[in-house]
Amino acid sequence: MSGTYLGMPAFPAAAKEAVGNETLRANLRHATHTIRDKRAKAVAELDDWMLLREAGKRIKDHTLRHLDRYLVQLEESVTAAGGVVHWAADAAEANRIVAELVKATGESEVVKVKSMATQEIGLNEALEAEGISAYETDLAELIVQLGDDRPSHILVPAIHKNRGEIRDIFRDRMGAWGRAAPEGLSDTPGELAEAARLHLREKFLRAKVGVSGANFMVAETGTLVVFESEGNGRMCLTLPETLISVVGIEKVVPSWRDLEVFLQTLPRSSTAERMNPYTTMWTGTHDTDGPSTFHLVLLDNGRTATLADEVGRQALRCIRCSACLNVCPVYERAGGHAYGSVYPGPIGAILSPQLRGTGSEIDASLPYASSLCGACYEVCPVAIDIPEVLVHLRERVADQGGKGHRLEKAAMKAAGWVFDHPRVLAAGEKAASRTRRLHPSRLPGAGAWTNTRDLPKLPPEPFRDWWKKNRAQDRGKGARPAGSGTQGRDAHGPGVGGPNSDDRKDSGT
Amino acid sequence: MRAALFVTCVNDAVYPSTGIATVRLLERLGVEVDFPEAQSCCGQPQFNTGYRRETEPLVRRTARAFAGYDYVVTPSGSCAAMVRQHYPAFGDAAATAVAARTYELTEFLVDVVGVTDVGAYFPHTVTYHPSCHGLRMLGLGERPRRLLEAVRGLELRELPGADECCGFGGTFAVKNSDVSAAMGQDKVRNAVSTGAGVLCGADNSCLMHLGGIVSREDAPLRPVHLAEILASTEEEPWS
Numbered sequence: 237m238s239g240t241y242l243g244m245p246a247f248p249a250a251a252k253e254a255v256g257n258e259t260l261r262a263n264l265r266h267a268t269h270t271i272r273d274k275r276a277k278a279v280a281e282l283d284d285w286m287l288l289r290e291a292g293k294r295i296k297d298h299t300l301r302h303l304d305r306y307l308v309q310l311e312e313s314v315t316a317a318g319g320v321v322h323w324a325a326d327a328a329e330a331n332r333i334v335a336e337l338v339k340a341t342g343e344s345e346v347v348k349v350k351s352m353a354t355q356e357i358g359l360n361e362a363l364e365a366e367g368i369s370a371y372e373t374d375l376a377e378l379i380v381q382l383g384d385d386r387p388s389h390i391l392v393p394a395i396h397k398n399r400g401e402i403r404d405i406f407r408d409r410m411g412a413w414g415r416a417a418p419e420g421l422s423d424t425p426g427e428l429a430e431a432a433r434l435h436l437r438e439k440f441l442r443a444k445v446g447v448s449g450a451n452f453m454v455a456e457t458g459t460l461v462v463f464e465s466e467g468n469g470r471m472c473l474t475l476p477e478t479l480i481s482v483v484g485i486e487k488v489v490p491s492w493r494d495l496e497v498f499l500q501t502l503p504r505s506s507t508a509e510r511m512n513p514y515t516t517m518w519t520g521t522h523d524t525d526g527p528s529t530f531h532l533v534l535l536d537n538g539r540t541a542t543l544a545d546e547v548g549r550q551a552l553r554c555i556r557c558s559a560c561l562n563v564c565p566v567y568e569r570a571g572g573h574a575y576g577s578v579y580p581g582p583i584g585a586i587l588s589p590q591l592r593g594t595g596s597e598i599d600a601s602l603p604y605a606s607s608l609c610g611a612c613y614e615v616c617p618v619a620i621d622i623p624e625v626l627v628h629l630r631e632r633v634a635d636q637g638g639k640g641h642r643l644e645k646a647a648m649k650a651a652g653w654v655f656d657h658p659r660v661l662a663a664g665e666k667a668a669s670r671t672r673r674l675h676p677s678r679l680p681g682a683g684a685w686t687n688t689r690d691l692p693k694l695p696p697e698p699f700r701d702w703w704k705k706n707r708a709q710d711r712g713k714g715a716r717p718a719g720s721g722t723q724g725r726d727a728h729g730p731g732v733g734g735p736n737s738d739d740r741k742d743s744g745t
Numbered sequence: 746m747r748a749a750l751f752v753t754c755v756n757d758a759v760y761p762s763t764g765i766a767t768v769r770l771l772e773r774l775g776v777e778v779d780f781p782e783a784q785s786c787c788g789q790p791q792f793n794t795g796y797r798r799e800t801e802p803l804v805r806r807t808a809r810a811f812a813g814y815d816y817v818v819t820p821s822g823s824c825a826a827m828v829r830q831h832y833p834a835f836g837d838a839a840a841t842a843v844a845a846r847t848y849e850l851t852e853f854l855v856d857v858v859g860v861t862d863v864g865a866y867f868p869h870t871v872t873y874h875p876s877c878h879g880l881r882m883l884g885l886g887e888r889p890r891r892l893l894e895a896v897r898g899l900e901l902r903e904l905p906g907a908d909e910c911c912g913f914g915g916t917f918a919v920k921n922s923d924v925s926a927a928m929g930q931d932k933v934r935n936a937v938s939t940g941a942g943v944l945c946g947a948d949n950s951c952l953m954h955l956g957g958i959v960s961r962e963d964a965p966l967r968p969v970h971l972a973e974i975l976a977s978t979e980e981e982p983w984s
């Protein structure tokens with residue numbers, strides 16, 4: 237996987253490419269709409285969905301408020317159960333810890349459970365640099381890894397690939413990574429899955445070290461939880477002798493009972509299932525069962541900085557269900573790669589600029605990668621007000637100045653001043669209306685609007701002039717008109733469907 | 746009943762016909778309409794683009810302009826949402842007071858005036874695009890549809906993917922113009938597929954964006970604000 241996002245172009249440029257790719261748009265449209273509809277049905281089955289959503293939000297908020305306490309409790313519980321806890325401030329530290337742990341086992345291969353945290357820190361690349369091969373075992377992650385590609389969705393990382401493309405990747409690349417694809421492999425889902433199964437089985441049986449993330453960590457018991465669909469996770473979490481889990485510090489919940497909420501909301505939100513096929517929970521190590529050594533690497537990597545921001549911290553409630561991606565009209569058209577991060581879509585647009593800062597071009601552009609339509613907030617099972625955080629981050633980006641923002645700030649100030657001085661505004665409107673016949677529907681320099689859209693034609697007079705001529709005189713002190721009977725008494729100006737409507741018609745607006 | 750019309754800056758400058766229609770409609774229903782001339786822009790463009798400080802004077806101006814009115818009515822879901830959802834956070838008592846008394850037009854008609862049949866006549870096939878702010882921030886729900894269904898002569902056609910954003914999004918339309926246009930083109934395609942001659946909305950910003958695409962692509966559609974449909978009568982039809 238060429239997992240680096242350094243030097244990504246800003247979102248609009250990256251998205252432009254995707255928008256122009258008809259096949260990609262059709263793939264994404266089909267996939268996101270299918271899962272979006274299924275999610276809606278799965279959620280509608282629960283009468284208490286809104287209560288579960290609120291409960292999930294509160295559990296997470298409570299935990300985040302007392303994160304210090306719960307993390308220490310978690311460390312104690314995990315240690316008491318036979319695990320070893322490591323603390324990593326950033327990606328480099330986490331990668332170093334994992335590499336050293338793997339080396340200490342004498343192994344040079346690990347099998348991996350699909351995990352966002354390890355992608356976030358670029359663990360596979362870091363291990364490779366240390367001579368350790370990391371094998372992804374989730375089907376879609378396998379496709380991405382074999383294709384030397386980047387994931388474009390949290391839940392279905394290869395959403396941008398169709399069956400034919402996947403067949404080609406398996407046929408051409410599997411051999412170099414292990415067991416080759418069977419001769420004459422077709423692109424039917426059954427054959428593709430079987431090829432992956434045979435290829436992966438070899439790796440599961442050989443691997444001595446497993447690497448995972450976790451969906452939840454229970455502070456009270458020291459239990460880690462992984463939700464998955466394919467069973468590859470169960471293999472990686474139980475077969476190897478050593479298990480290393482890299483988990484973001486925000487994944488902790490106080491008690492076992494809290495899982496009750498997320499066991500319901502996560503599968504329905506992500507795969508639209510009532511229950512995910514495999515839920516693996518493990519607490520430390522056991523003499524007779526599972527890995528004999530367990531390491532937990534707790535990852536900060538920008539999370540405590542995010543926690544310090546009162547508005548932005550709600551992003552840490554995220555349980556990575558990807559429902560927000562599936563309903564996002566921008567994600568649907570721009571695709572996941574345009575977000576320049578392992579976290580694409582609406583959650584990526586608020587998480588990446590917080591975890592990584594807004595210094596790079598891509599990160600400074602992400603808060604604007606939304607029309608603020610609010611579909612993400614509506615579906616989020618932990619009620620993250622993504623539009624609110626986006627606007628908040630726009631403030632941060634605007635404050636830091638930078639490319640284009642100084643000019644924009646001046647324009648916003650000027651516009652604000654005009655709007656705060658209605659006389660100036662009225663004069664401007666009048667002038668604009670008077671010269672309206674001269675306004676072209678395409679303006680040079682206004683390409684961002686007029687490349688695809690005509691400008692509206694301006695009316696002969698602004699509303700406030702009509703009001704002055706037709707109503708204001710009636711509004712003298714104490715001379716308010718009776719409510720009705722005013723129809724048709726306008727002295728001047730367009731009636732409904734009058735000249736204004738005609739203008740609309742010409743300009744199509 | 747007396748109400749202040751908050752016409753919005755876009756309607757004032759570009760779509761006065763919507764403001765005029767709102768005045769006539771409300772007057773026809775017995776509402777006494779005032780237009781406080783000190784009003785201008787609610788500050789939404791500045792606010793949503795990250796210029797909170799630049800928004801403050803506009804919030805204060807709007808709050809002062811509408812102080813003292815029991816009802817402030819606006820034919821724009823997104824401006825109503827700006828005032829209602831965001832004004833209270835500015836810590837200005839007058840702004841908070843105005844926020845609580847601001848209604849989007851269909852809300853005002855259905856919830857305050859208590860009508861769904863406004864006596865309108867509009868003999869056209871219409872499809873309705875519920876703009877996001879009205880749909881999700883204000884929760885307008887079935888109100889616009891109920892109002893449209895009561896219009897005589899009007900045939901309502903279901904818009905596929907109605908609750909999807911049209912792609913306007915304020916400065917999003919220029920900052921991410923490719924994605925914005927792609928969203929708008931899909932919306933227009935869906936509207937055309939209904940066979941309706943009129944694309945109705947309750948937010949002229951969205952209709953400006955969609956109308957720009959309709960015009961550029963010469964699509965057989967006329968974008969019309971809901972207020973203009975509701976203002977249309979047999980005696981004085983919208984054309």
Ligand code: SF4
Nearest residue numbers: 554555557558560616
């Ligand atoms: S932000 Fe909400 S909807 Fe999006 S992935 Fe996270 S939990 Fe799911």
